[in-house]
Amino acid sequence: MAEILRPIGAIARALDGISNIEFKELELSRGQYLYLVRIAEQPGIILERLAAILKVDKTTAARAIQKLERNGIVERRPSPTDKKQKQIFMTAKGQALYPIIHRENTYSNQVALQGFTPAERDQLADYLNRVETNIAADWTAVKHGHHRNY
Template identity: 60%
Template sequence: MREILREIGMIARALDSISNIEFKEVDLTKGQYLYLVRIFENPGIIQEKLAEMIKVDRTTAARAIQKLEAQGFIEKKYDETNKKNKKLFTTEKGNSAYPFLKREGEYSNQVAMTGFTQEEAEALFQLLQRVRKNIEVDWDFVKKGNKREY
């Protein structure tokens, strides 16, 4: 079997490296753009759901959220129904950075899909969703402190 996950990893790392360089102009550092985009697109999301969405542990998410808040990109507001939860929202600074981040994402998608037919792009999307769903089962299992058997 081909090393599919290596290819996916190389694609992800290349795009992440590009983004980290290009997003310096909007004052975002390593990986912060992922959080900012998801918070903008899901106003009021709580930290735990955001971490799950991005597939990182809570500590990693907490650090990134703390930095984004300190930089003025996002703000936390207490949930009126559950004071334990803090909802996350983009600030004016975060809102103004979003169009740039969205354009970059669309451009990277366009470059990645160069030479693909609409049908091929849709098939790839469907297949990658299946791969993600397969991996999510193990991710959730290991996240809960379990060990996989190889």
């Protein structure tokens, strides 16, 4: 069987490391850019949904959002339909940071896909989305206290 998880992990760690270094001057600490991107893509997202998308536990997501909120990058507002829920939005400061993060993401994608034909790029994206879908079920199960059978 082909080993795919090691290269995927190495790619993820390399790009995360680059982003964390480059975004430090934007006052974004480790991994906070990931939250900002998802909030930009889905203004008004709730914490539980954000945590699920990023595959982190709710406590980790809450801490990250609190830091972003303290730095004036995001704000939480009561949901108009459910007063117990808080929706998360970018502030003007967050909106100013997003284009920089988006440019970095576009650049990283271009570098990663050098030498691939458009058809190969689409095929790779499809394969990786399928891998993510396959893993998501295990992630959810383990997060809810279940054990995988090896």
